[in-house]
Amino acid sequence: METLAMEKLKELNQKTTRVSGSEALLLSLIAEQVTTIFGYPGGAIMPVYDKLMDFKDSLKHILTRHEQGAVHAAQGFARVSGRTGVCFATSGPGATNLITGIADAYMDSTPIVCITGQVGSHLIGSDAFQETDVVGISMPITKWNYQVTRAEEIPEAIAKAFYIAKSGRPGPVLIDITKDAMLQEMDFVYKPCNYIRSYIPVPLMKEEQLNRAAELINEAKKPLALIGQGVILAGAEKEVLAFLEKTGVPAAFTLLGLSAIPNDHPQHMGMLGMHGHAAPNIKTNDCDLLIGIGMRFDDRVTGKVSKYAKQAKIIHFELDKAEINKIVKVDAYVNGNVKETLPAVTAKLIKNSHKEWIDEFKIIREDEEKRVIKKELYPEGNKISMGEVFRVINEAVNGEAVLVTDVGQHQMMASRYFNFKNTRSWITSGGLGTMGFGLPAAMGAQFGAPEKTIISVSGDGGFQMTMQELGTIAYNRLPIKMIILNNNFLGMVRQWQELFFDERYSSTPISSPDFPVLASAYGIPGEMVKGRNDLKAAIQRMIQTPGAYLLEIKVVNKGNVFPMIPQGAAVNEVLFGDEKPSK
């Protein structure tokens, strides 16, 4: 689509024209194909907001109700679309309100570019009104950051920001721009960045690494592949499928690797980690070869490292060299982009099947079905269980929706029970585990994928952390389907208190407003579901009603997520929750 601004950009690139720093910023964003910006204005960034008025046809600015909402929305946008998310904030409190989201994006390798306003350069270092050293504060949690103090630095800084955020292992970038730089005039020319000599985003493939990996995979009798988000970030879903189908290797998924291939694939053995499926966790300590692909052996995945897969050889397919041998010592690694390295290795593999080995997973799966899954999906009590809600959602949408969650028990239940069908249909805060992430991330996801059904599921605790974004959802008429699983507790913490702190429920019972009434104050329809009999119809109504909808579902108060590998236990020390008589 040729917008007026794009035409202007072309014209500008032909002859140099004097523009203000603010205009240079917006033109640079347009040159980077940005269409949507989430943000919040304030003193130090006012010149940019003023200029936005002139670019309405090509840049849509979404005013969130808090800067944390803006950065999470940028993350949701990036996660659903694979494009770089952008947010704006003013200096001082505006900038510090972004920090949680930047840290989250850093942990989960999400490409976002945050632009913050800064006090005038003559005031820097003087403790001026709303001056914060945001470059200093964000340094440990950004892939790169930079302070611009002169207008002519803007195009190059933005070009570098987008290149760094998206290339290699993606991550957040922050550009801090002083107010005087926004106001100064400069000659505008835009050159996209594609090379920085001190930065190698994708290392070259090494033949000997490919050969060694192929050799180990060809020899393995009981291999297990661990698929992480790296596969989705690289767009290597097809390559993974081809690898799996040629080798017959069973595959397990990290929390963020979910949705890379559909759940119903016969080699999909479920999720890894603390609340993952028993079979892949137990089999990690029984296989003879672990093949990590675009994952980072997070402690929630490994459990006690000194008891992790000691019997097995380990291969690591990984882009980021710093992740190799960081947590577990590997026997071989392939350092590179899995979209290139995986097919190169697959070509060297013999066609194989591991039917009997996969059958061993199925036996454990059946045990888990009996002891945990069935009870969760078809509970006997009259209170609705969390798992059952996802069963009903599955029946209603059949995997054709993007599921965005907050953090807690409902998140683990969602990861375990939602029926993933399409890649990038799962947005959740993994590494940082940020409560309050869900609702704003869902907003961003809706902008990133306007044609898709976005379902946001939160707990009663987390929803209250960012529920002011109902205002943004209402104003922008975002058709987000919001579900709150209300157990009147900070459920996940309560579960730990029950299991490890003698049922001393310190500060975990939590009261809430009547959420549908709250939604109605924003003009958003909704309803409260208290009993099983109403659940299915309510979810149908939510899906079918055009526009936003809020469903509050009262669920079992003291439900627990099982199976569980307690912190510090080995991956195969899985608790099913029925080991001792329940208290």
Place this chain on the structure above:
Amino acid sequence: MSNQEFTNYQEYTLTIFSENSIGLLNRITINFTKRKLNIESLTVSESAIKGVFKFTIVIICNHHTVENLVKQLEKQIDVIRAFYLTQDEILHQEIAMYKIETNALLETNEIEHIIRTYNARILEMTKEYTVIEKTGHKAETQELFEKLKPYGVLQFVRSGRVAITRLKQELLSSYLEKLEKQHRPAV
């Protein structure tokens, strides 16, 4: 991982080549703070290539930590290259300066004797004070300090470490050329 990876603490000298960008020192030291590592010595100056800076940092840690640390350092966007060397792989020096009263020097010939034995030299001499300079390992410069102490040391300073490797190593300039060839996309 073998236990030694974690239990064997030793001195490592890190060499980091980087672009000269504001805040980079901060970005580098964050990686030490994050791991609760104490920096024993730090020297920064421009390398043979204009605009490229060289950091020499000495730390005491285990092998697992230094391996990971160096990879994290090299991952910083403005860092061109980072590596670590063990004690036997490097030649290194520190420079120390000692200020004493000139009277003390003139009273006996003992100080002069010390200066000779320690291969130190006199950098400047005025009526009031004399500045002595010695280059060597920390232990050596420290020993000289102890020797001079009884005669009254007015001031004592010691630099960070500078180190050069005994290994055969590619020059940074050729490394940069190679990168350029392999990684810069053709336009």
